[in-house]
Amino acid sequence: MATQILQPFSAMMDAANQDGVTNFIVNSSYRSDTAQQQLFDTMGADLALPAGYSEHNVGLSVDIGSTTGKMEGSEEAAWLERHAARYGFILRYPPNKSHITGIQHEPWHFRYVGLPHSEIITKNDWTLEEYLSHLQQEKSITTRTQGRAYKVLYYDLQESLQIPVPTTHSYKVSGDNRGGLIVTIMQ
Structure with missing residues (x-):
């Protein structure tokens, strides 16, 4: 993880813990170009981006899972959906937005964009692409x-x-x- 997201990520996990949601696991965060390229070569373009094109290469994304099973539909996913924006994070690839992001829904992939951006994006149900287009226009x-x-x-x-x-x-x-x-x- 990039150093700028360590404090907000820790604060987010502490808040979840205080709410009794404790079964988080970090599956991935920063990836070197070599690791990203290996993932791309193994998983293919439907599930990974090539080295140099992934947010994981700059350390601003974190794949968060649940130790109780699949992330989708889990208590952890629900908590993050309600609270992640408060800590500067967005669900990077939300459902029904792959036509905009070019990436299928990934309920585990959170991107740090910081405040107030995360709350603007979440409040408007935008993807990062939609937010940047809106900001570029306005x-x-x-x-x-x-x-x-x-x-x-x-x-x-x-x-x-x-x-x-x-x-x-x-x-x-x-x-x-x-x-x-x-x-x-x-x-």
């Missing part, structure tokens, strides 16, 4: 989550190479892998 989203105000801005790098950032508020800058930058301002 250029700006304001929201409140967990008592904090956020402004999310999108910049197309083909249109501008100068990105204004605030001097009075904390912010994060991230790429969207589409040629744009997202500036998340915590107000």
